[in-house]
Amino acid sequence: DVKVTQSSRYLVKRTGEKVFLECVQDMDHENMFWYRQDPGLGLRLIYFSYDVKMKEKGDIPEGYSVSREKKERFSLILESASTNQTSMYLCATIGGLSTDTQYFGPGTRLTVL
Amino acid sequence: AQSVAQPEDQVNVAEGNPLTVKCTYSVSGNPYLFWYVQYPNRGLQFLLKYITGDNLVKGSYGFEAEFNKSQTSFHLKKPSALVSDSALYFCAVRDIWNSGNTPLVFGKGTRLSVIA
DSSP: OOOEEESOSEEEEOTTOOEEEEEEESSOOSEEEEEEEETTTEEEEEEEESSTTOOEEOSOOTTEEEEEEETTEEEEEESSOOGGGOEEEEEEEEETTEEEEEEEOOOEEEEEO | OOEEEOOOSEEEEETTSOEEEOOEEEOSSOEEEEEEEEOTTOOEEEEEEEOSSOSEEEOGGGOEEEEETTTTEEEEEESSOOGGGOEEEEEEEEETTSOTTSOOEEOOOEEEEEEO
16 A cells, blocks of 8 residues: 655644645655645645656645655745645655556644744 | 536535535546545545546445536445545546646535434
């Protein structure tokens, strides 16, 4: 089974702090994605990556950046956290033999005070 | 552009009754269609998918979905609901002409509540 882990389940940060959300997958998948989930808005794509050191903007990249230095790890960075970035953040992967199904991590619920 | 609509924010059903969660989609070509379920404070779990072949797709936990090309729908169904089915359900789509690498486009979700 594909395993996707996220570094924290719950995180509380203060406005202006730099925040790192880490996602690690153990299946050698090429493609990784970061979404945020908000009530009534569903899942919105922030950034995705096809390969190491490659990244593409999704639908709502403003205020975020990403890093993919190793194939198994995809980091989401909030350069200066703001209260409107309080949300559930979900990481997902695609790759290997199943090139159509996205597999998700457990999510990180971030609160910015 | 691809899009998914889940017309109901909330669906309530009595335990033991059949349930349906609705989904319609829009793609320029042929679709890959997916259903995911999310339990409280958890990530999304894959339930089932339609790629090609039989229009009735069976998935995990007794769920099934029917692909209807003429109505551009992919409704999720279960013959007999359980209280444990209560969760948030997401429909998602990808255009078949896009590579498998591209992200899915998700609907806004439907909260299913099964009442004992």
